[in-house]
Amino acid sequence: MNWLISTLGSSIGKKLMMAVTGLGFIGFLTVHLVGNLTLYSGQDLFTSYVKQLHALGPLITLAELGLLSFAIIHIVIGTLLFYKNLMARPIRYRVKKNAGGRTIGSATQPYTGFIILAFLILHLLNFHFAEHTNKSLYKLISSVFANPLYVGVYVIAMIVVAIHVSHGFWSLFQTLGANHPKYMPLIQKLGIAVSLVFGIGFGFVPIFISFIA
C-alpha cells in the first residue's frame, strides 16, 4: 500500500501508471478491432464471434473489471497531470517543446483524452447497456448506424482516438525506458502506423454498415 501511495505521489510513478494502463488499452483496442473486423463479412460471422466471446463467461467479467480499473487510473492520473501542467505554466510559452517534437498528438493529448471519455460513455450506452442478445447485436449496430448523426460522431471519434494513440504510443515507450535515439524514430513511426490501423479499421465500420452492408 505504501508502495502504491509513493508511486502515485511521484511524477515518474504517475507517468508509469499512465504508460502501463495505456499499453493495456492498446491491447484491448487490438482485440476489439479484430472482433469488429468480422462485421465486414456480415451478420453470421459476427454473431458466431459474439457467441464465442460471451461463452468465456467469468473471464469476460474479469477482463471488464480490469479494463474499468485501468480506465479509472488513466483518467484520474491523466487529469491530475493536466491540472499540474496548467498550474506550472500560468504564462503560455509561444513554442512548447516536447522530446518527440511538437505534433498534433502531443499538443492535444489531454483534450483528445476528454473527448474519448465522452465518446466512451455514448458508446457504452449505444451497445453495452442497450438491451440485446448475442443474436440481435448485429441488428442493434445496424440500427445505430442507420442514423447519419451517429455515423458522423463515430467517424470523428475514431479520428480523435487515432490522434490520441499516435502520441500515447510513443510516449508510453519513452516512459518505459525505450528512449534510445536508435529506437525512438522507429517507435514513433510504429505509433503512427498503429494509430492509422485503429483509425481506419474502426472508422470505416460505421460507413460500411450504413452505406454498404
Ligand code: HEM
Ligand atoms: C466503430 C467502432 C466501434 C464499434 C462498431 C464498436 C462496437 C462495440 C460493441 C458492439 C460493443 C458491445 C459488445 C458486447 O456487448 O458484447 C462494444 C463494447 C465496447 N467498446 Fe466498442 N466499438 C467501436 C469502437 C470502440 C473504441 C474506439 C473504443 C475505445 C476507445 C471502444 C470501447 C469499448 C468498450 C470499453 C466496450 C465494453 C467492453 C465490455 O464491457 O465487454 N469501442 N463495442
